[in-house]
Amino acid sequence: MKMKPLLDRCRQDFLPRIARDSRGMSSIEFALVGPVVIFLTLGTVELALDMIVDASVQIAAQAASRVGLTTVDPASGTRADQAKRIVMAIVGRWQNIGGTVSISTLNYGTYSNVGTSNYQANMGNLGDVVSYNIAVTIPGFSGIPKLFGVKSMTFQRNYLVQNEK
Template sequence: MTQRFVARLWRDIRGVSAIEFALVAPVVFILVLGTLEMALDMIVDASVQIAAQQASRIGLTTANPASGTRADQAQTVVNNVLGRWRSIGGTVTITTLNYGSYNNVGSTNYQANMGNFGDVVSYNIAVTIPGFSGIPQLFGVKSMTFQRNYIVQNEK
């Protein structure tokens, strides 16, 4: 009797699709979330690129704006572009280093300002955010940093 029961159970195909779904669904779910995570990370990376380009353009001109300073104006532009990432727990860092000339780039010979006409200035913009989906945390990544550095020579 038990041999017939086991043989009949072995041939029974009812519920196979439910078992297959239970085995495959977690993998597919993680792949979909991972794809969304990558897409959102690429959006963050592109916005950091845009913010760094706009900040370096403001500093590049060396012309003082009608109100405030160039540094204030650059800060406002960066905040407009990257402010949404602060709302999800991200931090935005802006560093401006005036090296004076290209020969000093990378050395400790700099001032923390936007420089004057002819100065070589490095604009460093970074955004550190936690993951969107929780997938990075599964792999031990607590936060991600997206960074852009622009080195320009100021003009009039």
């Protein structure tokens, strides 16, 4: 009987045995699927936090416009100061993560002036049409936006209201 070379015998024995062996398969599957799952989870958390920021900007703009509508000066300070305090109480926390908050009011006087350069930067008087503009710019929470070239995100709301007469 003729003996087969050692390499042939190892190949005949090794390949079928390794094909049946399933040890370590979970590690390989995790190495392939794990990064995708982690990326999707971080993306979902990023989206949820961005939606929270967007909702807080919406709430802040509504609250600021309500303060201006009444045209009644508060007991201390001005309406503009009170509106700024309310806005900062709602969206000021986004400055803690490196964000910026921008608040502006434009008094157009009448609806026909809206969209023109005919305005004053104040909260207006009785019957004036005023635009309340709130913007919050923040970096991403998880770093996922930076992977796609987005360095910062801006959430903005503009409310156009007529002060009470």
